[in-house]
Amino acid sequence: MIRAPRTRALIACSGLACCFTAFSARLVHVQVMQHDAYLAKARENHGVRQVIAGRRGSITDIHGEALAQNEPVKTVVVDAGLVKDPGLLADVLAKTLGVSKPQMLERMTRETWSAAQKKTVRSPYIVVQKEVPQNVVETLTAQLAAGKLRGVSFEQSANRIYPNGPMLCHVLGFLGFTNGKSESEGVDGVERSMEPFLRSHAGFRCIEITRTGHEVVPYRGEHHEARNGGNVRLTIDMGLQNIVEQELDAAVKQFRPRGATVIMMHPKTGEILALANRPYFNLNALEGLTDENRRNRAVTDQVEPGSTFKIVTTAAVLSEKLVTPETFFEVENGYYEWCRLKDDHPYAELTVNDILVHSSNIGVAKLAMRLGDQKFFEYIHRFGFGEQTGVALPGEIKGVIHPPHLWSKISITRMPMGQEVAATPLQVATAMCVIANGGTLMMPQIIHEVTDDSGAVVAAFPPREVRRVVSKKATEQVRKALMEVVSKKGTARLAQVLGYDVAGKTGTAQKYDPVTRQPLHDKHVCSFVGYMPAEDPAFVVLVLIDEAQTKRGQDVGGMVAAPVFSRIGERAARYLGLTPTPEEPEGSVVAKRNKDGSDLREQ
Amino acid sequence: MPDNRRRNANTVPVVTFLTYAVAGLSACVAGLGFVWCKNQMYATGTQIKKLESELVQLRSRNEATRTNIAKLTSTAELQKRFTSGWIKLVTISGDRIVLVSSLAKTGGAAELRAVANERKQP
Numbered sequence: 034m035i036r037a038p039r040t041r042a043l044i045a046c047s048g049l050a051c052c053f054t055a056f057s058a059r060l061v062h063v064q065v066m067q068h069d070a071y072l073a074k075a076r077e078n079h080g081v082r083q084v085i086a087g088r089r090g091s092i093t094d095i096h097g098e099a100l101a102q103n104e105p106v107k108t109v110v111v112d113a114g115l116v117k118d119p120g121l122l123a124d125v126l127a128k129t130l131g132v133s134k135p136q137m138l139e140r141m142t143r144e145t146w147s148a149a150q151k152k153t154v155r156s157p158y159i160v161v162q163k164e165v166p167q168n169v170v171e172t173l174t175a176q177l178a179a180g181k182l183r184g185v186s187f188e189q190s191a192n193r194i195y196p197n198g199p200m201l202c203h204v205l206g207f208l209g210f211t212n213g214k215s216e217s218e219g220v221d222g223v224e225r226s227m228e229p230f231l232r233s234h235a236g237f238r239c240i241e242i243t244r245t246g247h248e249v250v251p252y253r254g255e256h257h258e259a260r261n262g263g264n265v266r267l268t269i270d271m272g273l274q275n276i277v278e279q280e281l282d283a284a285v286k287q288f289r290p291r292g293a294t295v296i297m298m299h300p301k302t303g304e305i306l307a308l309a310n311r312p313y314f315n316l317n318a319l320e321g322l323t324d325e326n327r328r329n330r331a332v333t334d335q336v337e338p339g340s341t342f343k344i345v346t347t348a349a350v351l352s353e354k355l356v357t358p359e360t361f362f363e364v365e366n367g368y369y370e371w372c373r374l375k376d377d378h379p380y381a382e383l384t385v386n387d388i389l390v391h392s393s394n395i396g397v398a399k400l401a402m403r404l405g406d407q408k409f410f411e412y413i414h415r416f417g418f419g420e421q422t423g424v425a426l427p428g429e430i431k432g433v434i435h436p437p438h439l440w441s442k443i444s445i446t447r448m449p450m451g452q453e454v455a456a457t458p459l460q461v462a463t464a465m466c467v468i469a470n471g472g473t474l475m476m477p478q479i480i481h482e483v484t485d486d487s488g489a490v491v492a493a494f495p496p497r498e499v500r501r502v503v504s505k506k507a508t509e510q511v512r513k514a515l516m517e518v519v520s521k522k523g524t525a526r527l528a529q530v531l532g533y534d535v536a537g538k539t540g541t542a543q544k545y546d547p548v549t550r551q552p553l554h555d556k557h558v559c560s561f562v563g564y565m566p567a568e569d570p571a572f573v574v575l576v577l578i579d580e581a582q583t584k585r586g587q588d589v590g591g592m593v594a595a596p597v598f599s600r601i602g603e604r605a606a607r608y609l610g611l612t613p614t615p616e617e618p619e620g621s622v623v624a625k626r627n628k629d630g631s632d633l634r635e636q
Numbered sequence: 637m638p639d640n641r642r643r644n645a646n647t648v649p650v651v652t653f654l655t656y657a658v659a660g661l662s663a664c665v666a667g668l669g670f671v672w673c674k675n676q677m678y679a680t681g682t683q684i685k686k687l688e689s690e691l692v693q694l695r696s697r698n699e700a701t702r703t704n705i706a707k708l709t710s711t712a713e714l715q716k717r718f719t720s721g722w723i724k725l726v727t728i729s730g731d732r733i734v735l736v737s738s739l740a741k742t743g744g745a746a747e748l749r750a751v752a753n754e755r756k757q758p
Contacts, residue, residue, distance in 0.1 A: 088699075099706035105696040167700040171693070189692070194703055196710035250681025271711045279715075607733070 079241045080254075086189050087233025090262030092205060092223060094271045095481055101205055101224065103191040106164045109173070111141050113155035115184035115246055122182050129173045130162045137161065164192060183245065193217075195316035200278055201269065202316050203329035204308055204426065204479065221327065223265060223479065226425040230263040230483045230492065263483040263491045268304035273297055273572075276604045277307040284597045285311050288581035294330045294458045295601065296575045300466040300564060302496035303475030305424070306572060332422075332429040335455035336558045336577070339540030339590070340524075342451030342461075343397045344468055347389050348511045349412035350400045352472075352503035358386040358510045362399050369395045372446040389514040390523050392539065398446035406437040406445055413448070415502045416464045417474050418456050424477040425494075432456040451542060458560075461540075462575040465562045468515070469536075469570040472508045474499040512536050516567050519595075528563055528595035530602040532613035536570075537563020537598065539590030544580070556580050561594035565602050566614055572605060574598050 036044075063071065092101035109130065116122050119141055127137040145156040165173075170187055177185055193208050206222020218232065219225035239254030277295045285293055290311070297307040312326040328334065350356050367379025376393050388396030401409050413419065419434030433455040435444075440453075447453045459477055467474050476497040483492040515536035519525045525539045540560040543552045560577040564570040576594040583593060707713060717723050 098709075098711065099702075102703050102706050103699065104703040105699045107696075167696050171697075189696070194707070196703075196707045197712040200712050248685055249678075250685050251677045275711045275715060 076241075079243070079249075081240050081242055083238045083240050085236035085238060085257075085259040086191070087235050087259035088191065088261040089193070089233050090231040090264045090483075092227075092231075092265045092267065094267055094269045094274070096270065096272075097266070098271050099196055100201060100267070100269075100271075102194050102196065104194045105167055106190055106192050107167070107170045107187040108160055108190055109162045109165055109170075110186050110188055111159045111161050112157045112184045112186070112246060113141060113143065113159055114157050116141065116155075117183065121180065122184065125176050125180060125182060126161060126173070126185070129169060129176060130165065132162070164190070186246070197271075198317055199313050199315045201271075201274055201309070202313050203310050203327075203331070204267070204269065205316060206427070207316055207319060221427060222329070223267065223425065225427045227265050227480065227483070231265060233262040234260040236260070261486050263485055265483050266481045268299075268306065268478050268481045269308070270306050272608050273605055274307040274309070276601055276608060277309050280597055280601045280604070281309050281311060283600070284576075284578060284593075288578055288583060288593060290578045290582070291580040292330055292334075293579060294334075294575070294577045295597070296331055296458055296462040297601070297605070298462050298466055298477065298573045300469035300570045300573045301475070303463070303466060303477050304481070304496070305477055305479045308479075329426060329428065330577075330579075331458045332424065332426050333457070335430055335432050335457055336560075336579070337454065337542040338451040338456050338461050339542030339558065339560060340392045340394075340451055341465075341538045341540035341560055341562050341590075342454065342456075343389060343392065343449060344511060344515070344538055345413060345416050345418075345464060346397050346401045346404070346409070346449040347385065347514065348468060348472075348503045348507050349409065350404050351385070351510050352412075352507035353404065353408065355403050356385050356400070358384060358514065360385050362388065362396050364388070364393050364395045364399075367395070369398065369446070372398065372443040374398055374443075374446055386510075386514045386517070389511070389538070390517045390520075392518075392524050394450045397449040401445050401449035406440065409445065409448070410434070410437050412502075413454070415474070415500060416467060417499070418454065418460055418464070422457075422459055422463055422477045424459060425480050429459075430457060432460055451540060458575055458577050461560070461562055461577075462573055465538075465564065465573050465575065467502045468508050468511050469564040469573050470508075471505045472501055472503045474502050512567060515563070519563065524589075524591045525561060525563070525595045525598075527591060528561055528598045528602075530565055530599055530606060533565050533602070533606055533611065534567035534614040535563055535565045535598075535602060536567040537561055537595075539595060541589040541591075555585075555588075557588045559588055559590045559593040561590050561598045563598055563602075565606065566611060568614070571609055571611055574601055574605075576601070 088103055091099055091103070093099055109126070111122075111126075113119070119138060123134050123138040123141055126132070126141075127134040130137070140161050141159060143156045143159050144153045146152075147154045165187075173185075174187075176182075195202075195205060195207075202222075204222055206219055206224035206226075208217040208224055209220040210217050211220060219228040224231065236257040236259035238256045241249045241252040241254075243249060277297055281293055281295050284290075293311040295307070295309050296305065298305050308331055310328070310330045314322050314326045351358070361382045361384055363382050364376060364380050366381055367376045368374070374395050376391075376395050378391060380387075380391065380393065383391060383393055383396050385396075385400065387393070388400065404412070413434055419432055421429050421431050435453070440448075444453055463474065463477055476499050478494055478496065480494045482490050482494060485491050515538055516534055517523050518539070519528045519535040519537050525537055528535055528537050528539075538561070540558075540562070542558045542560075543554070544556040544558060545552055558577065558579050559581055560575065562573065562575040564573040576597045578593050578597070581588045581593045587593070714723075718725055
């Protein structure tokens with residue numbers, strides 16, 4: 034059958050048209066109807082969501098000395114599918130990273146199941162080494178470039194570094210992984226309490242990569258920059274912290290106690306200038322971390338404050354104007370029969386001033402009785418006992434102050450001398466700040482401010498006045514008594530500091546058996562809390578030594594803790610450039626150190 | 637057919653030809669330009685990537701140096717060096733330090749009060 038040329042042409046054109054229509058239909062189907070599916074597939078194959086790591090904020094002392102910082106390190110990752118010569122690459126990596134070649138080769142040749150290809154393929158993501166320092170990464174990059182080796186990439190990460198090692202460990206805290214989170218976060222200390230400020234927020238960038246793993250820069254998509262964490266500036270002064278740590282180490286070496294704490298505060302602002310505990314741990318090597326050495330005893334432990342608590346009772350009665358410093362009290366010749374209360378040194382009568390100077394238990398009990406249960410309880414609370422101070426350190430406890438309806442008949446005679454109450458060392462130091470600053474309870478501060486990368490202040494923590502506790506006149510009267518405590522006739526003669534007037538109070542608290550609840554006669558908590566210069570205090574220091582190993586009868590605050598205060602005070606005064614006290618206090622004894630600074634002796 | 641008429645009938649359409657030629661050339665130039673631009677884009681992208689990598693590396697190096705400086709100038713490190721005698725500093729013992737107090741009020745003379753080391757028991 035022979036068709037006309039016109040018909041043949043028509044058939045050919047129709048055929049071509051059908052073909053093109055079919056192709057067009059397929060094109061429309063692929064490009065329009067299945068657009069999303071293919072786009073997703075293309076993104077899956079070539080699109081990568083690149084995470085941009087942020088930097089965790091640093092922690093510095095008040096002068097800007099770095100206390101916690103980030104050391105940039107990288108994770109070396111190999112895409113085995115892109116490696117042409119595994120042997121050569123393993124050789125380069127092994128030599129640079131300090132791993133044996135067979136071990137490296139074993140790591141690099143790991144295989145994985147590919148669901149898309151439905152077969153086992155060489156793994157595209159093999160972590161061959163973590164925490165590789167920056168200089169090693171640079172060497173490795175140069176070697177890879179020289180050898181034209183492909184398939185190795187580096188992922189940015191960081192190590193938290195504490196340049197001072199164990200110093201200030203309980204304040205700084207450390208990082209860890211909690212609740213199965215992939216990113217580490219603060220688990221103790223300031224690292225934990227300031228986590229919302231210190232934490233960085235990672236950014237991301239959607240990119241497309243070629244078959245060889247290189248980014249196609251023009252096809253960059255959504256981009257969110259990472260946000261670095263804020264930099265926290267503490268109130269700690271590392272110069273003072275160093276002094277405190279050294280003197281505490283010396284005390285621990287001398288007395289081998291179960292634990293020890295020193296807190297140095299600025300009485301007018303409540304700023305913590307130094308804080309150290311023993312035992313302690315190294316922040317850069319957490320392997321030896323135990324509950325015992327991890328504990329920040331300054332805020333997590335409660336102790337019976339002992340005689341240091343007498344300042345509360347004395348200041349309260351003086352503030353209420355129930356007595357004057359010259360008012361005499363009968364102190365029963367050293368034994369108060371109805372409540373079985375003893376004094377170490379028997380006196381017939383003492384003035385209010387001398388009750389504090391001689392640390393008379395009977396005298397201070399009588400002062401509290403003059404004040405009355407309810408009023409006494411109220412003053413204890415006003416001094417900040419029985420409530421958290423609010424310092425930005427985790428794990429702070431309230432201590433124990435029972436309300437009057439739970440007291441026994443003799444509680445009013447025991448509590449004024451620091452028994453039947455439990456307080457944290459920080460509460461005791463804060464209470465002494467009340468006396469030192471003229472009667473105001475200041476909230477203890479450990480954070481000065483938080484700044485961003487440009488130095489702009491994100492959050493400030495100015496001194497915070499909690500409440501007025503006692504009158505200024507009462508604190509001046511107590512100060513005079515406390516200055517006499519640190520004199521020849523007082524209990525804290527060894528707390529004297531050459532050239533400066535010191536005010537303070539010793540404390541020796543008997544420990545109790547936690548099981549039998551019976552007092553342990555050979556185990557004491559020795560403490561001294563004082564401030565200097567007495568007239569215009571620059572700092573308050575609390576020294577607390579738990580179970581000092583001394584000769585019998587020498588484990589008392591005046592013998593164990595007071596000398597530590599003296600040494601700290603002397604060095605701190607020199608560091609701060611304090612002007613020596615012009616006038617010599619009446620009744621004080623001039624003391625001088627040996628040339629080696631080891632001992633205190635009278636001149 | 638007269639000559640002039642043939643000439644008119646077989647005239648070469650120069651203008652049209654030129655128009656198509658210019659259009660074609662423009663299309664070629666546009667195509668080449670597109671390719672060149674695309675090429676430049678990729679080249680610039682590669683440069684950007686390289687510079688970004690360098691920047692990241694410099695930042696990392698800077699951070700590493702800062703960490704190193706922090707380690708070397710930390711109180712603990714300086715104390716260690718001081719104790720080992722590496723920085724050749726000697727502690728001034730307490731008996732060699734003169735503490736000068738503020739001006740004495742008594743006497744009225746503008747003289748500095750006695751140093752603490754010289755304090756005598758009354």
